[in-house]
Amino acid sequence: MNAAPTSVSEIQEAICRHAKYSLGKAWPDLSPHERFAAVALAVRDRMVDAMLATEERYRQTDPKRLHYLSIEFLIGQSLGNNLRNLGLRESCREALARLGADLGEIERSEPDAALGNGGLGRLAACFLDSLATLGMPGYGYGINYEYGLFKQEIDDGYQREKPDNWLAQSSPWEIARPDEACLVPVYGRIEHGVDRHGVYNPMWMDWKLLVGVPHDMLVPGYGGRAVHFLRLYSARSSRDFDMQIFNDGDYFKAVEQKIASENVSKVLYPSDAVIGGHELRLLQEYFLVACALRDIVRQYERNHSSFREFSAKTAIQLNDTHPALAVAELMRILVDEKELPWAEAWEITQATLAYTNHTLAPEALEKWPIPLLEYTLPRHLEVIYEINRRFLQQVNAAFPGETSRINRMSLVEESLPKQVRMVNLAIVGSHSVNGVSVIHTGLLETTLVPDFHQFWPERFNNKTNGITQRRWLLEANPALADLISSTIGDAWITDLEHLRGLERVAGDAGFQSEFHTIKRANKEKLAALLWDSSRVKADPDSLFDIQAKRIHAYKRQLLNVLHVVDEYLALVEDGKPPSAPRTYVFAGKAAPGYRRAKQIIKLIHNVARAINSDPRARDWIKVAFLADYRVSLAEAILPAADLSEQISAAGTEASGTSSMKLALNGAVTIGTLDGANVEILDQVGPENMFIFGLTADKLRAMRETESYHPRELYERDARVRRLVDAFASKRFCPDEPGLFTWASQTVLDSDDPHFHLADLPTYIEEHGKAAAAFNDRVQWTSMAIRNVARIGRFSSDRTVKDYAREIWDLKSI
């Protein structure tokens, strides 16, 4: 029996074998999901062989390993991507054809693994692809959420959330490893006493036990030479029942306790939900950290008898502060369990851990109330106090008498109740702190944590985010990928800078024609999707203007809507049609508890209904909202974009990666000088982008001097007045007057943190230029090609190599 099929007949045989022996049915009798499972299992066999070979290869040199801790991994579908990376796609297609099945149909039936909210989780997934492709020993650690991010449905323009029980039918990709389960104590109290030698010995008593069962999802690198894994932990109760309660006759209470334990990995928290103070979320974060570190230490101890080499063999990256408890947990393991002196343990901890910051919004920074920590993790709180005591001694020595600075840098915020600042904990416990774009890192150093930057300037560095071209071009846009490969070769698949080779054909009529044909075909597909899902009839020759990302005030979907409505009013009231017919496409989820974001979704829908039903706008403007944005939907939307909306107020977006995905697929960006836009501008040039808006410095100055007065613009400019008044009127809500008054109030408020009206005039102006450029197909296509040609820097391969060289000291094996 061949466990590693590669030929068509071998794959066909493996699929039928899994249908029969893994699923218990003959191939023709399988349901669509079972067909997907049989194919996935056949592919998994190949990956298991390659993973074992990879591990054997690594073991021979005992290389340094990276462990990437992230509360989210936004994986999406895996079948197509795995087949491409393993080079099995065509064989598998043929094998399925012989079985009377269509590979594309089977791929589409795979449920998305939506174990993330957005950029942060998708970045983690892209990094794993790059690490495996580069042959760098790097592994993901996360939580095997039973329910991923909610499914979004739209009802009369309102978002409704439905549970995403993606594991309902179990995932064929996951390999459960109950023999490697980790025990995770929580709750309890500290008993202060002394050990056999009379030395102070705090003991953690009366804890409850969770069990973390690892499930490995295999991650094949491109070419299949290295296969790694993402280790996702499911929480189980320590025993099937708490036997004491069971013995006491309270069966239901025992079952409730079991359910409570398993709740820890039940559901992914939506971002932007107010999660501070949520005990379950804190338990999730600790559960991830405890399981991961237990596993990492266990692996290390297989080959090493002391911890002297721990940091030389182990790098741990904290993806934002959610895994920041790793600082306390690693210290606890080294000091309590391994009996290392505090100073030595601290040196190892700092040398091992590194922290990536992802947000500049002070209100989004994680803090945990001390009473909650004391209740759930009493020993860790003690460790944090001791870290803080020693750290503040250092600060005090460096800045004697600077009480307010010391208060700002303390791990403990003197609020009511007191809280532990997870950013401070992550910075103090790490040897590296990085932002995710040049502008973000600068703001991190100068505005978010300037005291820390002054104290440890050498600790701060930038690692601009990236995306994997295997997923976002090769898989998402195969026609464009083929055109590129036939023109410049396929080296770009593993070295995206090779796209520069397209420069020489950017002005070539033949290449432009083929490029345009592919873009139009992608737009036709999206138009069909828009019709099927929203009954919006989009013209594939119109300018497809796309904003696809989480719905959030700072991402300024409202600014986009302002422009749409301005264009509409100019058409119907002034008789001035836009320079080019447009199809505006929005997609994104709002956090269930985030009222403003949900109001924005309703506004988009009502504006769309008004415009799409107005015969005067029929040939000019269409507005659509695609529900349930997720990785697989992104793969359908992004290749069809002409214009990419990246319009957050400068200084608010850490990086943004949809800009990179869109540019890679031949979209031209309209954007502010924010996040990665700044660096994309450096690469693609101002002649190939539409940049508008005030700079971060200018906006900060306006905020500090309270000199932003949007009402003055409103009074002065009749066009702006008409636009703002349209939201206060019942134009878009005839049956519910006043429904969108909030939008008018928001943009007229001097305290509008997102400066909508400040940037509106230049935004409208740049849109005019974009439309004019679009009308010149040769010019536009050449701009789009140059965006593709110059986006190579934004491969996650480059990002991972930067981390490997400058933070992890990780090598390709």
Added chain:
Amino acid sequence: MEIPVEKTESVTIAMIPVDELDASNAGEFKRDMAPVLESDTRVVMDFSRLRFIDSSGLGAVLSCLRQLSAKGGDLKLCGMSKQVRSTFELVRMHRIFDIFPTREEAVRAFSG
């Protein structure tokens, strides 16, 4: 539970007779250890059979140590599986017990 007890000249060896010592049987264990702790001062507790211990089980073992210490005696532990040992380490309890790989070493330690 019936705790098998073996006596040498000066040391009493008590075998934990279960695979799991937890909230369901920790009370019973303490009760059945009481006669041993009352009559002897030098006790070895053999963990060879034990595969799992929770905080209630650890609490029961700790209370045995305290009872013996209160009357000038001592408790030494032996035969722990890797998992049970790591549970002791997890909560720093390995620092207050003398723990030995084998029964013989634990007994010998009393005469050392």
